[in-house]
Amino acid sequence: MEDLENKLLALTENHHLRELHDVRQEGEGVISKEGRKLINLSGNDYLGIASNKLLLKEFYEEALENDLSISHYGLSASSSRLLSGNHPAYSAYEEQLKEYYNKDGALLFNSGYHANLGILPALLEKRDLIVSDKLNHASLIDGFRLSDADFVRYRHLDYDHLRKLLQQKRSDYNKIIIVTESIFSMDGDCADLQVLVQIKKEFDCLLYVDEAHAIGCRGENGLGFAEEQMVISDIDIIVAPLGKAMASQGAFAVMSKSIQDWLVNRMRPFIFTTALPPVTVHWNSFVLEKVKGMNNERIKLQELSKIFVNGLKEIGVQQQYNTCIVPLIVGENERAVHIAKGLEEEGVLVFPIRTPTVPPNTARLRFSLHSKISSEELTKTIKQIHKLYHY
Numbered sequence: 001m002e003d004l005e006n007k008l009l010a011l012t013e014n015h016h017l018r019e020l021h022d023v024r025q026e027g028e029g030v031i032s033k034e035g036r037k038l039i040n041l042s043g044n045d046y047l048g049i050a051s052n053k054l055l056l057k058e059f060y061e062e063a064l065e066n067d068l069s070i071s072h073y074g075l076s077a078s079s080s081r082l083l084s085g086n087h088p089a090y091s092a093y094e095e096q097l098k099e100y101y102n103k104d105g106a107l108l109f110n111s112g113y114h115a116n117l118g119i120l121p122a123l124l125e126k127r128d129l130i131v132s133d134k135l136n137h138a139s140l141i142d143g144f145r146l147s148d149a150d151f152v153r154y155r156h157l158d159y160d161h162l163r164k165l166l167q168q169k170r171s172d173y174n175k176i177i178i179v180t181e182s183i184f185s186m187d188g189d190c191a192d193l194q195v196l197v198q199i200k201k202e203f204d205c206l207l208y209v210d211e212a213h214a215i216g217c218r219g220e221n222g223l224g225f226a227e228e229q230m231v232i233s234d235i236d237i238i239v240a241p242l243g244k245a246m247a248s249q250g251a252f253a254v255m256s257k258s259i260q261d262w263l264v265n266r267m268r269p270f271i272f273t274t275a276l277p278p279v280t281v282h283w284n285s286f287v288l289e290k291v292k293g294m295n296n297e298r299i300k301l302q303e304l305s306k307i308f309v310n311g312l313k314e315i316g317v318q319q320q321y322n323t324c325i326v327p328l329i330v331g332e333n334e335r336a337v338h339i340a341k342g343l344e345e346e347g348v349l350v351f352p353i354r355t356p357t358v359p360p361n362t363a364r365l366r367f368s369l370h371s372k373i374s375s376e377e378l379t380k381t382i383k384q385i386h387k388l389y390h391y
Contacts, residue, residue, distance in 0.1 A: 015333035016354055023349075027051040029372035031349055038349040039377055041367045044244035046217050046324045047297045048372040049287060059286050063279075072282060077275035082264070085275030093285045097252055100223060100288070101232055105260030108281065110273050112212055112241025112251040113139040117146065118269035119237065119253065120177065120208070122262065124149035129173040131165060133157065133180045135187065137210065138357075140179060149175075156184075159195050166203040177206040177236075182225035183213040186358055186366060188325030193226055197234040206236040216245030217298060217324055222291040246291065248284050250276050297371040304369050304378060311382035317389065327353075328365040328385065336363035342388040348381050 011017040024032045028051055031040040049055060063073050077085035090108055097106035109115040116139035120130060130144050130151035144151040152169070154162040162178070170176060178200055180191045193209065200207040211224035219227030224240060226232045237259065241251040253263075263270060305322040312318075317328060330336050336352035343350055343365075354363045369378075 015337050025051055027053060029370050033344075033349060036347075038344065038347055039373060039381070041348055041350045041369065041373070041381070043370070044213070044368055045247060046213075046245040046301060046368070046370050047247075047291070047294055048370055049216075049245070049247035049290070051372065055287075055290065059283060062286075063282075073279040075277050075279060077277055079275065080271065080273060081275045082271055087275075087278050087281070089278050089281040089285070090275070093281055093288075094252075096285055096288060097254055100221065101238065101254040103232075103254040104257040105255045107253055107255075107260055107263060107270070108276065108284070109251045109253070109270060110276055111249070112210070112239065112243070113142075114269040114273065115239050115241070115251045115253055116140045116143045116210065118143065118267040119239070119263060120144065120149070120179070121147040122267040123259065124175065124177065127173055128175040128177070129169060131162065131169075131176060131178050131205075133184075133191070135184055136179060136181055137185055137212070140181075140210065144179075157189065157191065159192065159199060162199060163202075166199070166205070170203050170205075175206065176203065177208055179208045179210075181210045181212065183211075183218075183323050183325065185213055185325065186353065186364070187321075187327055188213075188323045189321045190225065190323065193229045193231045193235070197231050200236075201234075207234070208237045209235050209239070211238055211240045212244060213323070213325060215240040215242075216291050216294075217301060220295070222294060222298065242284055242287075246284070246287050248287060249280050250284060252284075300371045301369060304371070304373060304375065307375055308367065308369060308378055308382065311379065312385070315382065315386040315389065317385075324369045326367040326369065328367065328389070329362055330364060330389070331361050333363045336365060339385070339388045340365055343381070343384055346384045348384065 021033060026032050026037055029040055030037050045051060079085035093108055094106040120143045124147045126148045128149040130149050132151060132153050133156055134153040135156045152165055154165055178196060183190050196207055209226060214225040216222045218225045226235055226238055237253055237255045239251060239253045242248040301324055305324060308326050309322055330339060333354045336354060340350055340352045350365050350367055352363060353366045358364060
């Protein structure tokens, strides 16, 4: 235990120590921390659904009309889906997903981490290969490591490098799956899904896309970046965690019927996990339907992203992408902590992101924009960043 204490002390001295902070949602993009109300630019409630009291009221009124039936709105499934936990809400939601995505298969999981941890180990064997974008999320990396397949990484968004790797390795493996996020969680940049579809066809590969930060926010119906780039039908597995713009819990994947059936039989995090409670599954279905009509929020989110990125450029901070994630890379951990504290003093909550979440010397503030912030509040935040960034 003394060794642990020394390691914790070293984390503190290097500004790496992570701590839990009690916060409370106050609605409309505002959060309270230590008794102070702050503009929340550190969450993932991109469309403001989690703090939308009218939507919550509508959902619960519907529940009351149904007499809060245990079968519909129970707080626990009390079993895995392969035992007694597969209540009808699951099947109804998965049918809804198959219709929206025009896919033959769909499955709901307990979290995005569960999905990414379990899908690839279930599908891949020895003599298979995973080819991953270098900056894919940790949950994907953990899934790769649990798989019997080999895996290699291509340089971030470098599709020439991806092609070169496939030219070298395609003949050595039975199955190859290319894995990418659509909008990357720490940099806010985007994969070119149309190019990836071309490459997967060229080399007879599968394509797996994690839409964590695009579901709800992108596409005509909020189905994600794959919808926006019109490649849904060409992607073999689309995974969409539901704890961000969709303001819920769990994750879904859409795929072929054969992949769905195999996962039900072989995916360990699916087989050995107690199912989500019925009330959560109903909320997921309710939100999915509502998100289709939230184009105004999606348009506003894009406009706010442009305002913020252009504002940062004016103060000498270059950004290349207009997504709901805008990183302010400052380098040293101590500097990231200093700027975050300064912004909090001015009423803006954004947490510093440090190693090992990001590479050494790329500590940053990761601004997560949402449709409930005003352009005036964003402009004021940029001025505060200017003072702290150039301090």
